[in-house]
Amino acid sequence: MKYKKIEHKFKLENFINTNSEYDLWITSFAIALQDLIKTHKLIFHLSDSKEMPNYTFFLFKISLGFLKESVDLVESSLKSNIAERLVSIKNFKKKYDEFIELITNDPDYKYLKDFINESRNKVFHYNNFQKRNDAKSVKKILNELYVEDFRTEFTLTSDHYLFSDYTFAEDIQLNQLISIIEKQEKTKALGDRLHNLLIIMAKIMTLLQDVIFDFIIDQQSNPKILRIKFK
DSSP states (O other), rough: OOEEEEEEOOOOOGOOOTTTTTHHHHHHHHHHHHHHHHHHHHHHHHTTTHHHHHHHHHHHHHHHHHHHEEEHHHHHHSSSSSSHHHHTTTTHHHHHHHHHHHHHHHTTTTTTHHHHHHHHHHHSSOOOOSSOOOOOHHHHHHHHHHHTOEEEEEEESSGGGGGGHHHHHHHHHHHHHHHHHHHHHSSHHHHHHHHHHHHHHHHHHHHHHHHHHHHHTTTOEEEEEEEEEEE
């Protein structure tokens, strides 16, 4: 009989063995997968909401960061002591090789890894004018926007600072990301690139899920894990 879902309840110590390197890697795989799942769920729930335009760019930024870390995680794991275990998982190596082929040789996707790396740095490393020479890139974006007579805004509220909105800051960062896209290949539309990015995210999620499922299957005979089935 098929079930819509099966909840597994357990003491964490009965599920993750701290003396097992593989189990420790599983925690990272699970965190990465959960971050991507939560992000996709949030995008789905907001997609038909009137609030979506206010959060689209923010969700895109979050997705970039999680995707970058997830790609790095999978690549590192295949260079570690658990590599042999990973490649023994059904279709894992095949899917990974197809993923590498896609981002290495496919002209529609091979730009993505560099784009993800550079974009992630722009998104999660705020410009620091004391430690790094970030002034040049910021000035360039600002001057380009000045030439375009770019208009933006911010909103202050007397209720609480959480209701304020500094749109001009987000506009500056958005244009920094657009400049990265245009620098790599001017012929690609932004929408096409975002679509390709989502496809890459789905492939990474599949790899992570395969590893987690394989680990869970190994735990099926564990009597200390309570399974609650829902039809």
